[in-house]
Amino acid sequence: MGSHPSIDSHPNVDQWIEFVTDGRILLHTGKVDIGQRISTALALIAADEFDVDYERIDVKRTETDIDPNEGFTSGSMSMQHSGKAIRLASATAREFMLKLAAEKLDVDIKNLEVADGLIQSRETNVSITYWELMSDKEFNILVDEGVTVKSPDQYKFVGTRVLAKDMVNIMTGNLSYIHDMALTGMLHARLVRPPHYLATLKNLDDDLIAGLAKSNVSIVRDGSFVAVVAPDEYVATKAATQLAASAKWDLKDGLPTKELFSALTSNKRVSLPIAPGGAPVDKPVPPLGDLSEEASVSVSARFEKPYHMHGSIAPSAGCALFEKNKLTVWTHNQGVYPLRVAMAEALKMELDDIHVAFVPGSGCYGHNGADDAAYDAALVARAIPGKPILLKWTREDEHAWEPYGSAMVCELRASLDKDGRVVDWSHESYGDTHMGRPTPGRSGSPAEKLLSTHLQEKPLAWPIMPPTMGAHVGVHRNLEPLYNFPNPRLVKNLVRDLPLRVSALRTLGAFSNVSAIESFMDELAEAGNISPVEFRLNHLDNEKAIDVIRALDEKMVSEKAGTSNQVGAGIAFAQYKNSATYCAVGIEVEISDAAEVILHRAWIVADAGEVVDPDGLTAQLEGGLIQAASWTLLEQVTFDSGGITSRDWDSYPILRFNNIPKIETILMDRSGEPFLGAGEASSGPTGGAIINAIYNAIGLRLRRMPFNPDAIRSAAMN
Amino acid sequence: MSSLILHVNGATHEINVDSDTPLIFVLRNHLGLTGPKLGCGQEQCGACVVLVDGEATNSCVRAASEFRENKIITIEGLSKDGNLNSVQQAFIEEGAAQCGYCTSGIVVATTALFKQNAKPSREAVHAALHDHLCRCGSHRRILNAIERLISDGM
Ligand code: FES
Ligand code: FES
Numbered sequence: 001m002g003s004h005p006s007i008d009s010h011p012n013v014d015q016w017i018e019f020v021t022d023g024r025i026l027l028h029t030g031k032v033d034i035g036q037r038i039s040t041a042l043a044l045i046a047a048d049e050f051d052v053d054y055e056r057i058d059v060k061r062t063e064t065d066i067d068p069n070e071g072f073t074s075g076s077m078s079m080q081h082s083g084k085a086i087r088l089a090s091a092t093a094r095e096f097m098l099k100l101a102a103e104k105l106d107v108d109i110k111n112l113e114v115a116d117g118l119i120q121s122r123e124t125n126v127s128i129t130y131w132e133l134m135s136d137k138e139f140n141i142l143v144d145e146g147v148t149v150k151s152p153d154q155y156k157f158v159g160t161r162v163l164a165k166d167m168v169n170i171m172t173g174n175l176s177y178i179h180d181m182a183l184t185g186m187l188h189a190r191l192v193r194p195p196h197y198l199a200t201l202k203n204l205d206d207d208l209i210a211g212l213a214k215s216n217v218s219i220v221r222d223g224s225f226v227a228v229v230a231p232d233e234y235v236a237t238k239a240a241t242q243l244a245a246s247a248k249w250d251l252k253d254g255l256p257t258k259e260l261f262s263a264l265t266s267n268k269r270v271s272l273p274i275a276p277g278g279a280p281v282d283k284p285v286p287p288l289g290d291l292s293e294e295a296s297v298s299v300s301a302r303f304e305k306p307y308h309m310h311g312s313i314a315p316s317a318g319c320a321l322f323e324k325n326k327l328t329v330w331t332h333n334q335g336v337y338p339l340r341v342a343m344a345e346a347l348k349m350e351l352d353d354i355h356v357a358f359v360p361g362s363g364c365y366g367h368n369g370a371d372d373a374a375y376d377a378a379l380v381a382r383a384i385p386g387k388p389i390l391l392k393w394t395r396e397d398e399h400a401w402e403p404y405g406s407a408m409v410c411e412l413r414a415s416l417d418k419d420g421r422v423v424d425w426s427h428e429s430y431g432d433t434h435m436g437r438p439t440p441g442r443s444g445s446p447a448e449k450l451l452s453t454h455l456q457e458k459p460l461a462w463p464i465m466p467p468t469m470g471a472h473v474g475v476h477r478n479l480e481p482l483y484n485f486p487n488p489r490l491v492k493n494l495v496r497d498l499p500l501r502v503s504a505l506r507t508l509g510a511f512s513n514v515s516a517i518e519s520f521m522d523e524l525a526e527a528g529n530i531s532p533v534e535f536r537l538n539h540l541d542n543e544k545a546i547d548v549i550r551a552l553d554e555k556m557v558s559e560k561a562g563t564s565n566q567v568g569a570g571i572a573f574a575q576y577k578n579s580a581t582y583c584a585v586g587i588e589v590e591i592s593d594a595a596e597v598i599l600h601r602a603w604i605v606a607d608a609g610e611v612v613d614p615d616g617l618t619a620q621l622e623g624g625l626i627q628a629a630s631w632t633l634l635e636q637v638t639f640d641s642g643g644i645t646s647r648d649w650d651s652y653p654i655l656r657f658n659n660i661p662k663i664e665t666i667l668m669d670r671s672g673e674p675f676l677g678a679g680e681a682s683s684g685p686t687g688g689a690i691i692n693a694i695y696n697a698i699g700l701r702l703r704r705m706p707f708n709p710d711a712i713r714s715a716a717m718n
Numbered sequence: 719m720s721s722l723i724l725h726v727n728g729a730t731h732e733i734n735v736d737s738d739t740p741l742i743f744v745l746r747n748h749l750g751l752t753g754p755k756l757g758c759g760q761e762q763c764g765a766c767v768v769l770v771d772g773e774a775t776n777s778c779v780r781a782a783s784e785f786r787e788n789k790i791i792t793i794e795g796l797s798k799d800g801n802l803n804s805v806q807q808a809f810i811e812e813g814a815a816q817c818g819y820c821t822s823g824i825v826v827a828t829t830a831l832f833k834q835n836a837k838p839s840r841e842a843v844h845a846a847l848h849d850h851l852c853r854c855g856s857h858r859r860i861l862n863a864i865e866r867l868i869s870d871g872m
Contacts, residue, residue, distance in 0.1 A: 035817030035854050163810065170818030171806040171825060173753020173793035180752035234736065234743040237759075313757050313765060313819045313853045362819030363854040395758040615813050623816055623855030630855075649762040649851060657847040660857040 004145060006030070006085040010068040011142045013096070016089035017046075018060075019134040023117070025050060027059045027086055030070025031078040032334060035363040036679050037616035038078045039165040042086050044612050047157040048150050049090035050130070051114035054157045059165060063357035064336050072335035072437060074366070074504060076580050076677025083612065083675050091147040093139055101128050152610070152671035159671060161615045166360075178317045178332045178359040181390055186319075188233040189380045189391035190240035192226040193401060194455065196643030197462075197501060198252045200224045205246035212239050219243070220383040223457035227380045227391065237394075254641030256499045261304045261704070264409045264430045267497045270467050274490035278471035278480040278578055285491050288413070292423040292486075295415030297527045303412075303516035304704040306636035307500055308405040309652060314362035315398040316369030318377030321388040327354045329378055332361025333370035335437075338446065342371070342438030343378055346447035346460075365627065367437045367503040369393055369402045372451035379452060399652060400644040401451060404637050405505025406432040407498070408475065410516035414485075420528030422539060426489040429513055431475040433465035433494060436503025451501075462501075467494045472577040478510035478684060481517055482575050483539035499639065507680045510576065511628060514684025515705075518572035519691040523701065532571060532692065542575075544582050544607050544668075549573050551666060552584040552605040559601070561588050562696055567600060570692025572685040581681035582607040582668075585625065587661070587689040591698050595709035595716070597633050597690070599661035607668040609676035618665045621682045625663065628686035630655035634706050722783055726751065727795030733782075741777040741785055742766045745792060753793035753822045757851070764850030767823035768792045774827040774846070793822040796829060804867060805829045812863040816854035824850050824860060828867075837868055 010016065018026040027046055033039045039059035047054040060067060070081050098119065102109035105128060107121040114120075120127040152159075169175035194201065201224040209219050212228075217239045220227040228243055230236040256263070272280035291298050319330035327349060333339050336356040344351045356374075364370060377391040393401070408431035417423045438449035447453050448460040468474040476492040525535035533553045540546050552571060556562075562569025573584040586603040604621050611617055634653045638646045646652040687705075695701045700715045722733050726749060733748045740759075745751045745768070757765030759778045766778040769791040796803045802810070805828045815821045824847065831838055831846040838846070843864055852860070 035815075037816070164813060166818070167810055167813065167815065168802075170815045170821050171802060171809055172797050173751075173822050175818055176752065177755075177819065179756065180746070182747075182750075232736075232743075233747055234739045238738075311853050313763060313817075313851060314755065315757075360817070363817035365853070392756075395760060395762075619813055619816055619856070619859065622858055626855030626857055627853065648760055649758060654851060654853065655857075657850065657857055657861065658844040660861060663858045 006081045007143050013089050013093050013139040017093050022131050025057050028067045029082045030068040031073045031082040032358045037164050041613040044157045045087050046090045048155050052117040061358045064340050069337040076679045079675035089143045091149045092144045158612050178361050181319050183388040186388040187229050188236040189227045189229045189389050190236045192244045199249040202248040202250050220380050225452045225455040257641050267495050270494045274476050291415050294417040294423045296418045298415040299523050300413035303410040305408045305512045307407045308635050310365050310368040312362045312368050315393040316373035317392040318374035319390045320377035320381035322381040322385045329356045330359045331374035341440040342446035345445050346453050365506040369398050375450040396647045399647045403436045403501050403503035406502045408512040412520045416528045420530045422485045425485040428491040429475050430493040432498045432502045434474045434504050434508040435465050475509040477508045478513045507683045510684045514574040515687030518688025522692045548582045548584040548605045555603050556586045566590050568693045568697025570689045572688030574684045576681040580677040583681040585685035585689045587693045589693040595712040602661040602663045604665040608678040609670050609673045620679045622663050624682040625686045628683040632687045632690045726790045737783050738781050741782040744782040751792045764823040767826050774830040808863040808867045812859045814859035814863045820852040
């Protein structure tokens with residue numbers, strides 16, 4: 001691999017840039033827009049490199065065979081991958097067109113300048129547009145990784161506030177989501193799911209099925225996979241409800257009901273130490289051992305985080321057409337290429353016989369039900385060839401079957417010497433995998449990551465994921481602190497035999513690890529009688545980390561955060577994956593008489609490297625904060641042996657409009673520096689800052705999420 | 719199947735549907751108005767909200783046939799000849815959407831709120847949006863847009 005993985009695998013300019021329509025430039029990317037505004041950012045970059053107006057740039061929705069394969073849109077990597085690739089490809093294309101123009105116009109290339117796609121010579125009056133040069137032509141050149149790109153002082157669009165792509169369509173109801181697809185002859189499908197993962201179908205009511213057939217409703221059954229199909233969507237919905245009510249299931253042993261947090265630290269597990277740099281090593285875990293001889297005070301704490309839902313506002317959907325042994329799938333998942341591989345394996349088809357195209361869905365925040373719904377649609381389409389099938393999960397399907405964010409436990413112990421410096425540090429994290437995506441090349445078949453392969457007649461075994469060994473991938477994301485601690489003892493525990501299906505949810509293990517570390521830092525600061533800010537700075541030498549913490553502190557001091565009665569404030573900091581955006585978050589809370597945590601104000605200071613789309617970046621950081629506040633205060637998936645019990649929005653509450661803080665976001669100006677991924681940067685610090693703010697307000701340090709009124713009351717009583 | 723007359727976005731439509739079909743399916747599948755979204759189908763998320771005689775109303779449970787007498791407006795009906803209403807404009811100014819799936823219902827509910835009161839109190843704003851869920855965390859920007867509308871006096 002060279003320095004740009006996306007360009008290594010897609011070296012041709014034509015793989016990224018296309019001049020199709022007069023006056024417009026089309027960008028190809030393997031990264032999909034899931035509300036994080038990657039299209040806007042890519043368009044801004046291309047606009048500057050091409051010297052054309054931002055409005056002239058369109059960003060194509062990714063589909064297999066046509067657009068670059070950039071894997072999954074995940075881990076805050078889109079700007080490093082696609083952003084860089086589009087910048088270099090656009091600059092290469094521009095240079096190529098200038099040469100071409102110089103020849104055509106017979107002028108010196110040095111005198112050419114470009115204004116909104118019009119190439120003009122400063123000496124003569126002659127001019128030509130990009131589109132005149134490129135009509136019906138391909139570039140047929142390689143992306144030049146050494147090409148001169150615009151310097152920050154030449155930017156006209158990068159770093160400015162623009163109208164995001166699709167924003168007007170969203171506001172007028174004209175953005176078309178996968179749920180809105182309407183193909184000729186299309187049939188609607190709904191599922192009848194078992195009560196839980198292990199239950200199997202005994203029988204369906206044959207009389208009911210015969211009756212439904214009379215009103216044009218057909219049933220697709222494959223083992224315990226059951227779908228209802230009808231030309232009319234509501235008819236399909238109703239029939240599915242009726243069929244579900246009559247279905248008989250063998251419930252087997254039910255879901256394991258061992259208390260979750262004790263299961264996390266007592267079940268069978270794979271334990272690995274984390275080496276400097278953040279990756280696990282296949283070596284024995286060093287014993288916790290005695291405290292350092294210099295220790296003058298020692299603290300330990302255990303943090304617990306339950307399962308969380310992605311909780312997309314739209315239940316997942318998939319659309320598929322099986323015709324002449326070829327399958328076309330429309331999906332809102334985060335990676336059309338990996339999904340194609342998984343489906344080819346699951347359906348025993350050739351890759352070339354499957355085409356997968358992205359269509360927008362609602363925000364997913366990781367691996368929600370999208371891939372599963374696509375596969376469900378494909379199963380139905382295969383049973384009813386020649387008809388496009390739009391299959392939608394219900395709210396209940398999504399709540400009960402999406403792959404949740406893993407529950408985690410973090411156990412920390414540390415000591416300070418008499419000067420308040422950390423002299424020993426141990427952090428062990430426990431959790432299930434975060435790697436449930438249908439990714440080719442990981443252990444096991446990607447097919448077994450598609451839900452319904454476990455329900456079909458010949459079910460695949462549920463995946464047992466090996467520990468991921470990369471730096472900051474999974475349970476151990478942000479387990480290694482950025483602070484300078486001597487010989488920290490860091491351990492990841494990948495725990496087996498846990499009850500629920502899990503996969504990647506925004507930040508993977510980082511939310512738990514950062515929340516735990518940052519709460520613990522405050523505890524240590526207090527034990528050492530040092531202010532939380534000073535204590536952190538004492539253990540940092542990374543200038544950028546220091547800068548964001550200082551800037552946050554100055555801001556909060558000047559705004560008198562946490563100084564009025566009944567109100568508390570807390571801060572927290574992390575650099576996402578110790579390699580992406582630096583982010584410090586401050587939160588001010590009040591605890592109401594009803595024991596609710598009221599969010600008053602919040603501050604975010606972020607260093608995301610070069611900022612392309614400041615408004616979009618701010619929206620991501622703010623959205624991450626609000627979502628993480630919701631996780632922290634309210635959320636937990638609940639279940640018993642009969643299955644998931646949080647099956648709607650009443651039983652799985654999330655943050656509402658009445659508890660949204662005022663948020664101020666400060667972005668560090670780092671023009672010309674590399675992009676740092678930012679979509680997940682504020683989540684972990686938000687969890688930590690809330691713990692610290694609650695402690696500051698009422699003197700209770702809460703360590704088992706969610707911090708709902710029950711939790712606050714019972715903490716107050718103990 | 720029975721025939722049903724509905725008044726939507728200023729036009730009158732005759733539709734043949736099962737009489738218990740919820741309004742949202744008629745709007746989306748029979749009239750092609752896909753602006754209102756199905757988020758839960760249980761009156762818990764607000765994605766499906768439309769105006770019924772000016773009032774923000776969930777469309778995902780109640781049958782279309784209950785609305786024969788009413789004037790229904792969907793998000794598509796808020797802009798006239800490409801001119802967005804002031805709520806839509808304020809939301810755009812504030813960049814008040816990420817994925818946008820919750821947006822249609824929230825824009826409609828906010829429009830209804832300001833129709834009733836050009837200077838709604840904090841409590842009135844929270845009450846109007848209480849049953850609207852957003853998972854992307856666009857809430858702050860939406861509230862900022864509403865504050866902008868209040869200070870601009872609509
Ligand atoms: S779809 Fe109607 S309230 Fe959720
Ligand atoms: S903007 Fe995505 S759910 Fe609200």
